[in-house]
Amino acid sequence: MQLSLRQIVPTPLRDKINAYNSGIWQQNIDLYKGERIFIQAPSGTGKTTFIHTLYGLRTDFEGIIYWDAYKLPGMSVEDISKLRAMYVSVIFQDLRLFPELTTWENLEIKRHLTGTASQDEVETWLARLGMKDKRDSLAATLSYGEQQRVAIIRALLQPFEWLLMDEPFSHLDHANIEKAAALVSEVVQQNGAGMIMADLDDNEYFPYTRKLWL
Amino acid sequence: MAVKQRQKKRLLRKLLLSSRSNSRLWAALLALCIGTSLLLLSVMIWWNFQQLLEGKQDNDSLGSTFLTISKKVTDENMAKPKMTLFTDADIDALDHAPQVRDVGALTSNRFPVYATLNASFGFATEMFLEAVPDRFMDKKPEDWYWQPSSPEVPIILSSEFLNLYNYGFALSKGLPQLSESSIESLAFDLKVGAGENSQTYRAHVAGFSDRITSVLVPQSFIDYCNKVYANESYTPPSRLIARVADPSDKAFIQYLQSNNYTTNSEQLRWSRLRGVVEVVSSATGLLAILLLGIGALVFILFIELTIARAQHSLSLLLQIGYSPRYLGRFMMQHFFPLLLFTAALSMAIAVLVQMAAADWIKQLHLNLPQWPGLPVWGALAVSTVILLVLVSRSIIRAIGRTT
Numbered sequence: 102m103q104l105s106l107r108q109i110v111p112t113p114l115r116d117k118i119n120a121y122n123s124g125i126w127q128q129n130i131d132l133y134k135g136e137r138i139f140i141q142a143p144s145g146t147g148k149t150t151f152i153h154t155l156y157g158l159r160t161d162f163e164g165i166i167y168w169d170a171y172k173l174p175g176m177s178v179e180d181i182s183k184l185r186a187m188y189v190s191v192i193f194q195d196l197r198l199f200p201e202l203t204t205w206e207n208l209e210i211k212r213h214l215t216g217t218a219s220q221d222e223v224e225t226w227l228a229r230l231g232m233k234d235k236r237d238s239l240a241a242t243l244s245y246g247e248q249q250r251v252a253i254i255r256a257l258l259q260p261f262e263w264l265l266m267d268e269p270f271s272h273l274d275h276a277n278i279e280k281a282a283a284l285v286s287e288v289v290q291q292n293g294a295g296m297i298m299a300d301l302d303d304n305e306y307f308p309y310t311r312k313l314w315l
Numbered sequence: 316m317a318v319k320q321r322q323k324k325r326l327l328r329k330l331l332l333s334s335r336s337n338s339r340l341w342a343a344l345l346a347l348c349i350g351t352s353l354l355l356l357s358v359m360i361w362w363n364f365q366q367l368l369e370g371k372q373d374n375d376s377l378g379s380t381f382l383t384i385s386k387k388v389t390d391e392n393m394a395k396p397k398m399t400l401f402t403d404a405d406i407d408a409l410d411h412a413p414q415v416r417d418v419g420a421l422t423s424n425r426f427p428v429y430a431t432l433n434a435s436f437g438f439a440t441e442m443f444l445e446a447v448p449d450r451f452m453d454k455k456p457e458d459w460y461w462q463p464s465s466p467e468v469p470i471i472l473s474s475e476f477l478n479l480y481n482y483g484f485a486l487s488k489g490l491p492q493l494s495e496s497s498i499e500s501l502a503f504d505l506k507v508g509a510g511e512n513s514q515t516y517r518a519h520v521a522g523f524s525d526r527i528t529s530v531l532v533p534q535s536f537i538d539y540c541n542k543v544y545a546n547e548s549y550t551p552p553s554r555l556i557a558r559v560a561d562p563s564d565k566a567f568i569q570y571l572q573s574n575n576y577t578t579n580s581e582q583l584r585w586s587r588l589r590g591v592v593e594v595v596s597s598a599t600g601l602l603a604i605l606l607l608g609i610g611a612l613v614f615i616l617f618i619e620l621t622i623a624r625a626q627h628s629l630s631l632l633l634q635i636g637y638s639p640r641y642l643g644r645f646m647m648q649h650f651f652p653l654l655l656f657t658a659a660l661s662m663a664i665a666v667l668v669q670m671a672a673a674d675w676i677k678q679l680h681l682n683l684p685q686w687p688g689l690p691v692w693g694a695l696a697v698s699t700v701i702l703l704v705l706v707s708r709s710i711i712r713a714i715g716r717t718t
Contacts, residue, residue: 158634178639178718186636197631199330206326211635213323259636 109164142315194267200241245272330628346610351661353603413566420552425545446537456521469521508544
């Protein structure tokens with residue numbers, strides 16, 4: 102699945118964007134299948150806006166986004182659901198777990214949607230990220246670091262051609278970042294998928310094929 | 316796979332339906348149940364009344380739906396006998412009047428008739444005769460025919476006449492009361508015509524009619540005698556007999572009144588009852604619709620409230636890839652069985668009421684079906700479908716607001 106951006110400008114950032122030269126806003130960019138893109142985005146440049154816009158959560162922008170033949174704006178809500186369930190997965194910066202569900206239930210509700218991963222796989226991944234003993238804790242009682250690891254695993258429990266990540270490791274220490282990045286790399290590779298990683302500072306968590314400035 | 320579906324549903328229930336307040340739900344369902352029951356009841360009242368009037372059930376005691384109709388004798392037309400006769404156009408119009416299924420003419424004699432009961436008794440009287448097409452007779456004796464060569468004429472008397480004699484006349488005069496069979500065994504002479512152009516026939520009472528208040532002879536006899544002794548090939552009838560599907564029908568009664576026709580008004584007693592039934596039925600129906608409306612409103616508000624409370628979970632579910640259609644279906648699968656259950660409960664109540672009504676009305680020697688009829692099921696189907704459509708639309712709308 103190819104991602105093509107045509108002159109995207111988020112309405113709230115319009116004036117600000119005109120003042121500097123962005124590598125993404127107001128550009129024509131094609132991101133090809135399997136690419137690993139790093140987007141460096143200092144605070145206030147619209148990093149989260151960008152991820153949310155790609156994911157179809159925001160409609161307050163000008164320009165056109167193509168996910169292959171799918172076109173934003175203009176996709177039906179059912180098509181957007183299909184895109185999210187089958188082609189594009191996301192790790193939100195603000196994690197977005199169900200606080201009233203346990204770690205396990207948060208993962209199960211995603212896993213049951215497509216049935217891509219097995220229960221054993223989920224157990225293994227939880228263990229790899231050191232979350233095994235938090236399996237039955239309510240998400241509301243988890244620390245940010247723990248919630249972030251649940252959010253990472255959740256994003257991997259579906260088929261996807263692109264993985265969108267918005268500061269996915271912001272609450273993790275170096276050791277945990279390494280484990281998480283390894284897991285993400287592995288599953289992205291299994292899927293033959295591409296990734297878009299947006300973060301504040303430059304990093305080498307993944308072998309990026311391109312780096313862009315927002 | 317089934318286990319998986321169950322687990323998914325369990326989690327969705329936990330996220331979307333856990334914060335519901337049950338008392339409101341039960342209140343809404345109760346209102347819906349009572350509303351539906353009342354609706355069915357109002358349809359049943361109307362439908363059962365129809366059954367009594369024109370249903371296939373045998374309801375003799377309701378009185379016949381045969382009406383004899385004549386033009387009202389008023390101060391204006393009493394001096395002009397032709398004014399109260401029916402023209403062909405009148406008959407044709409009545410045949411096409413609402414509820415009328417068949418019309419026949421009562422033909423009366425235009426010649427003098429003189430009856431003598433066995434000369435030795437010395438009982439003699441002038442009388443009148445009428446004839447009616449056979450299809451309008453309630454009883455047809457076996458020997459009910461006459462042809463010009465027959466010396467014997469069968470006669471059917473109105474049982475009213477016998478009653479008048481037995482309970483009015485005989486008691487006051489100290490005369491013996493007579494049974495139907497004793498009268499049928501009497502033979503008497505019938506002299507028709509006057510002077511030279513006359514003829515005497517043997518006559519006997521062949522039966523009694525509850526339907527037609529008259530002295531009936533076979534149609535062929537009247538036609539023959541009218542021709543021979545009165546020299547009239549055709550005289551317009553002064554009375555008509557009509558088979559009427561529903562004599563209480565307003566349009567039919569209006570037709571009679573506007574044409575200044577009279578009929579045995581007792582037959583029309585049902586029209587007054589029908590008025591009452593219609594008021595009761597429509598009042599119940601109105602109340603039912605009101606209750607159904609309130610019930611549906613509370614139910615829909617409850618669903619919208621449930622969805623609004625689950626707004627956060629709902630939007631997060633949509634964000635992780637659940638489709639609005641799937642979540643809508645999930646909500647419907649949860650709420651539809653409740654609606655279907657209340658509909659089933661209402662129908663069960665309706666069936667019980669119908670059975671009780673059928674049992675009770677048997678004591679009045681009337682018959683009603685044991686099961687509610689098609690219109691009642693139809694009302695149930697229509698109200699349930701409307702309710703389901705309203706609820707699914709509100710669910711889809713409420714979820715649509717979240718996307």
